[in-house]
Amino acid sequence: MNRLISDSVPRRRSLTQISDLSDKEVLELVERAETYRQMEEDTRRFSDVLKDFVVATLFFEGSTRTRLSFTLAAERLGARVIDLGVSMSSVSKGESLKDTCDTVSALGADAVVVRHPNEGAPLQIASWTNLAVVNAGDGCHEHPTQALGDLFSLSSAFGGVKNLSAKRVAIVGDILHSRVARSLCSLLGRFGVSVVLVGPPDMMVDRPSALGAEFSYDLDEVVGEVDVLYLLRIQRERIRGGYNSSIESYTKRFQLDQKRYQKMPSTSIVMHPGPVNRGVELAVKVAEERSLIAEQVRNGVLMRMAVFSKILDTAWIGGQPQKGAFHG
Amino acid sequence: MNRLISDSVPRRRSLTQISDLSDKEVLELVERAETYRQMEEDTRRFSDVLKDFVVATLFFEGSTRTRLSFTLAAERLGARVIDLGVSMSSVSKGESLKDTCDTVSALGADAVVVRHPNEGAPLQIASWTNLAVVNAGDGCHEHPTQALGDLFSLSSAFGGVKNLSAKRVAIVGDILHSRVARSLCSLLGRFGVSVVLVGPPDMMVDRPSALGAEFSYDLDEVVGEVDVLYLLRIQRERIRGGYNSSIESYTKRFQLDQKRYQKMPSTSIVMHPGPVNRGVELAVKVAEERSLIAEQVRNGVLMRMAVFSKILDTAWIGGQPQKGAFHG
Amino acid sequence: MNRLISDSVPRRRSLTQISDLSDKEVLELVERAETYRQMEEDTRRFSDVLKDFVVATLFFEGSTRTRLSFTLAAERLGARVIDLGVSMSSVSKGESLKDTCDTVSALGADAVVVRHPNEGAPLQIASWTNLAVVNAGDGCHEHPTQALGDLFSLSSAFGGVKNLSAKRVAIVGDILHSRVARSLCSLLGRFGVSVVLVGPPDMMVDRPSALGAEFSYDLDEVVGEVDVLYLLRIQRERIRGGYNSSIESYTKRFQLDQKRYQKMPSTSIVMHPGPVNRGVELAVKVAEERSLIAEQVRNGVLMRMAVFSKILDTAWIGGQPQKGAFHG
Numbered sequence: 012m013n014r015l016i017s018d019s020v021p022r023r024r025s026l027t028q029i030s031d032l033s034d035k036e037v038l039e040l041v042e043r044a045e046t047y048r049q050m051e052e053d054t055r056r057f058s059d060v061l062k063d064f065v066v067a068t069l070f071f072e073g074s075t076r077t078r079l080s081f082t083l084a085a086e087r088l089g090a091r092v093i094d095l096g097v098s099m100s101s102v103s104k105g106e107s108l109k110d111t112c113d114t115v116s117a118l119g120a121d122a123v124v125v126r127h128p129n130e131g132a133p134l135q136i137a138s139w140t141n142l143a144v145v146n147a148g149d150g151c152h153e154h155p156t157q158a159l160g161d162l163f164s165l166s167s168a169f170g171g172v173k174n175l176s177a178k179r180v181a182i183v184g185d186i187l188h189s190r191v192a193r194s195l196c197s198l199l200g201r202f203g204v205s206v207v208l209v210g211p212p213d214m215m216v217d218r219p220s221a222l223g224a225e226f227s228y229d230l231d232e233v234v235g236e237v238d239v240l241y242l243l244r245i246q247r248e249r250i251r252g253g254y255n256s257s258i259e260s261y262t263k264r265f266q267l268d269q270k271r272y273q274k275m276p277s278t279s280i281v282m283h284p285g286p287v288n289r290g291v292e293l294a295v296k297v298a299e300e301r302s303l304i305a306e307q308v309r310n311g312v313l314m315r316m317a318v319f320s321k322i323l324d325t326a327w328i329g330g331q332p333q334k335g336a337f338h339g
Numbered sequence: 340m341n342r343l344i345s346d347s348v349p350r351r352r353s354l355t356q357i358s359d360l361s362d363k364e365v366l367e368l369v370e371r372a373e374t375y376r377q378m379e380e381d382t383r384r385f386s387d388v389l390k391d392f393v394v395a396t397l398f399f400e401g402s403t404r405t406r407l408s409f410t411l412a413a414e415r416l417g418a419r420v421i422d423l424g425v426s427m428s429s430v431s432k433g434e435s436l437k438d439t440c441d442t443v444s445a446l447g448a449d450a451v452v453v454r455h456p457n458e459g460a461p462l463q464i465a466s467w468t469n470l471a472v473v474n475a476g477d478g479c480h481e482h483p484t485q486a487l488g489d490l491f492s493l494s495s496a497f498g499g500v501k502n503l504s505a506k507r508v509a510i511v512g513d514i515l516h517s518r519v520a521r522s523l524c525s526l527l528g529r530f531g532v533s534v535v536l537v538g539p540p541d542m543m544v545d546r547p548s549a550l551g552a553e554f555s556y557d558l559d560e561v562v563g564e565v566d567v568l569y570l571l572r573i574q575r576e577r578i579r580g581g582y583n584s585s586i587e588s589y590t591k592r593f594q595l596d597q598k599r600y601q602k603m604p605s606t607s608i609v610m611h612p613g614p615v616n617r618g619v620e621l622a623v624k625v626a627e628e629r630s631l632i633a634e635q636v637r638n639g640v641l642m643r644m645a646v647f648s649k650i651l652d653t654a655w656i657g658g659q660p661q662k663g664a665f666h667g
Numbered sequence: 668m669n670r671l672i673s674d675s676v677p678r679r680r681s682l683t684q685i686s687d688l689s690d691k692e693v694l695e696l697v698e699r700a701e702t703y704r705q706m707e708e709d710t711r712r713f714s715d716v717l718k719d720f721v722v723a724t725l726f727f728e729g730s731t732r733t734r735l736s737f738t739l740a741a742e743r744l745g746a747r748v749i750d751l752g753v754s755m756s757s758v759s760k761g762e763s764l765k766d767t768c769d770t771v772s773a774l775g776a777d778a779v780v781v782r783h784p785n786e787g788a789p790l791q792i793a794s795w796t797n798l799a800v801v802n803a804g805d806g807c808h809e810h811p812t813q814a815l816g817d818l819f820s821l822s823s824a825f826g827g828v829k830n831l832s833a834k835r836v837a838i839v840g841d842i843l844h845s846r847v848a849r850s851l852c853s854l855l856g857r858f859g860v861s862v863v864l865v866g867p868p869d870m871m872v873d874r875p876s877a878l879g880a881e882f883s884y885d886l887d888e889v890v891g892e893v894d895v896l897y898l899l900r901i902q903r904e905r906i907r908g909g910y911n912s913s914i915e916s917y918t919k920r921f922q923l924d925q926k927r928y929q930k931m932p933s934t935s936i937v938m939h940p941g942p943v944n945r946g947v948e949l950a951v952k953v954a955e956e957r958s959l960i961a962e963q964v965r966n967g968v969l970m971r972m973a974v975f976s977k978i979l980d981t982a983w984i985g986g987q988p989q990k991g992a993f994h995g
Contacts, residue, residue, distance in 0.1 A: 286763075289766065
């Protein structure tokens with residue numbers, strides 16, 4: 012199902028996975044996010060390019076921070092945001108979900124931000140409706156705006172996307188269940204980043220090479236040679252009964268503690284998609300100096316502004332913003 | 340308790356039941372909703388005639404889609420909307436409900452949209468406060484904005500309210516518990532529509548004629564001669580233990596399935612207040628071509644804009660909009 | 668930890684307790700709230716001095732009405748408000764709470780309104796972040812904006828703060844657990860008001876004099892000589908097992924019923940922070956004529972507007988509004 016649209020037709024498009032975007036479009040999004048950062052720092056003014064647009068959030072899994080990031084991004088561009096909440100999200104059958112989306116569209120929404128436990132649900136919804144659909148995480152599949160925001164953070168930290176070539180990023184944790192890891196691998200590989208996946212065997216994907224990545228079961232082996240250590244959130248309930256029969260054994264082998272932190276190169280940085288589970292994947296009060304974690308949150312909003320702008324603003328749809336159409 | 344106000348005094352008025360409105364006012368509302376549709380199609384712009392107004396939603400029964408319809412309608416006119424949510428709705432005693440309404444008014448609200456399981460609750464609230472009260476469904480009594488929106492949909496489908504005269508509308512389902520059916524009967528009868536209520540005996544009102552309607556226990560007898568088939572939502576929990584001891588028996592007799600659909604006149608249409616319970620009152624994938632269901636949702640927002648405009652906009656209060664006061 | 672800032676540096680400041688404010692600043696806030704009232708009555712227009720600001724509400728204890736009061740106050744000044752809701756409030760450890768606040772700040776919030784069961788939590792948060800923190804009630808400690816709004820109500824009722832000197836205010840109820848009582852004592856004492864705390868021994872603070880107040884266990888002894896009777900909300904669950912083994916015995920001794928109401932001076936007034944527990948601290952239908960309760964709600968919004976304006980509006984930070992900077 013090809014979500015790309017012809018250059019000449021100003022139709023809505025969706026963002027359900029990283030492969031929906033060309034390299035050129037990714038670079039445009041990073042550039043646009045950077046423009047928003049400048050606007051914010053210079054004038055503190057929000058834009059209203061999406062005035063009279065309505066964005067709906069439809070989260071079948073709770074995540075206040077991700078939902079708020081999308082909400083604030085859309086509102087900063089002047090859009091109204093409605094949260095469909097639990098009751099409209101509580102539909103279970105495919106047909107009902109389609110009816111729900113038809114209703115959301117008929118209520119006047121232009122875009123819907125979807126988080127769903129099932130892989131492919133946002134793509135399915137995009138095939139049913141005229142709404143622009145943004146995937147806010149679908150099962151163990153993808154979380155594209157997180158990866159895009161992180162690319163933006165990396166670009167800012169290293170002086171541009173072009174400087175990311177040959178940088179080494181270790182992603183640490185439950186790789187098997189991580190949609191963030193999947194989207195990151197898909198995105199970073201395109202720009203020459205070398206990714207190594209780190210975690211215990213029962214949390215590792217079967218074929219890391221299919222994600223274009225190396226892998227390791229030993230964080231200590233990797234930690235001294237990274238430019239970026241990207242920690243994933245470890246969910247206590249998931250770890251029980253796995254290879255590591257206890258949080259303690261995971262923590263001992265994969266936590267970024269003070270000792271491992273000191274082995275990292277002095278120019279390296281620490282990232283995490285949040286919320287941080289202090290005392291598990293990251294020790295308390297470690298990584299304060301080289302952490303990009305708060306920046307990732309800030310940049311996530313700016314990148315989501317870029318994404319909404321790209322898929323909803325007619326000045327952007329179909330490619331580059333037209334002359335005079337940019338709303339700076 | 341007469342909610343009508345004198346023409347000369349610009350006081351707030353409420354909409355608690357269809358009989359609150361004169362025929363002339365109903366036609367004004369349809370016309371206003373049509374104007375909003377034109378504005379939307381032409382310019383995509385929202386109005387701000389209710390800028391600085393605050394509308395509160397107070398739902399003692401959950402309904403995200405109805406609440407959002409009111410919310411988007413008020414916001415499109417520039418109003419702020421606050422949802423009083425569960426905790427302020429969890430009052431149980433009459434005296435406390437009055438205190439709650441006094442608080443809502445003191446917080447600065449101008450109108451309150453109320454859904455309540457008890458018949459007459461919105462009217463009671465309207466007698467206590469200066470707030471404009473809009474009934475969003477009270478028990479088995481009325482749901483006036485749904486009926487008004489549906490009248491607007493019918494008017495659009497048949498080329499004007501005047502063309503509805505002598506049209507035949509069958510309302511099918513649990514008539515006994517349906518506030519939508521009551522408001523529709525009250526409204527459609529005024530404009531010459533012939534209404535027939537269809538459902539099993541235990542779901543039928545005692546005196547259909549008191550609602551100005553005919554009745555039938557047999558959908559097959561009716562389906563070939565309708566201009567409109569209006570299906571009601573069947574609640575699975577309600578049907579148990581009733582005349583029809585199972586969903587299966589209800590479905591067999593009253594579901595709009597492919598066979599019944601083909602017996603409908605080719606110019607007839609299908610309506611439903613939503614959300615559709617697919618596989619019960621309506622078979623999966625039936626009625627796609629002649630369905631007004633999505634239009635009803637869209638028109639519901641436009642009609643609620645007209646209602647808010649009528650009861651809150653000083654240019655409208657007391658009768659016709661004044662010259663030059665219209666906010667198009 | 669001194670939250671006051673130098674006059675020359677336009678940094679954010681917080682309001683965690685009454686002692687954060689100088690007498691002069693309190694009077695400024697009352698004057699500002701009065702200005703907002705005039706603006707509202709004259710023109711019904713909201714201000715937009717806080718356009719592009721974001722205020723977050725973080726309530727670890729539910730209170731829809733207080734949250735809405737803050738929300739409407741911020742929105743009337745043009746700010747956006749995001750509610751962090753239950754899930755982000757469900758953090759339990761201090762470190763996580765700090766991470767939550769860092770996230771809220773990174774998402775773009777400028778201020779956070781905090782209600783927390785632990786005394787001192789808002790002050791702790793203020794020490795961690797750059798966010799302006801407003802205490803919306805912390806345990807049994809303080810609820811400063813309630814007290815400031817009440818001072819404004821009293822000032823309006825008696826013709827100015829200067830006229831409050833030597834007025835006698837009785838605060839009645841569960842003094843021991845009341846943050847409202849603490850903030851009121853701290854505030855009213857500064858302006859010459861004589862406060863007497865009234866309640867059963869097991870609901871009385873150990874040292875009323877430390878709050879600058881007298882005390883009494885007998886409402887009947889006090890009620891004839893007050894200018895203001897300030898009733899506190901009695902929580903049924905708290906009263907069980909205490910000195911008064913039943914609601915009945917509390918009600919008998921401390922409820923404002925018709926008889927006690929008639930013993931009050933004819934010029935005296937009745938106040939309550941809401942929501943009123945009818946039939947417990949206040950009899951049904953008593954005090955209608957001399958009640959300031961609805962006014963307190965209205966004035967609470969206006970005072971919170973003044974507070975937001977003071978701590979966020981650069982024209983106000985560092986002291987008096989600058990010439991020409993006032994946003995009327």
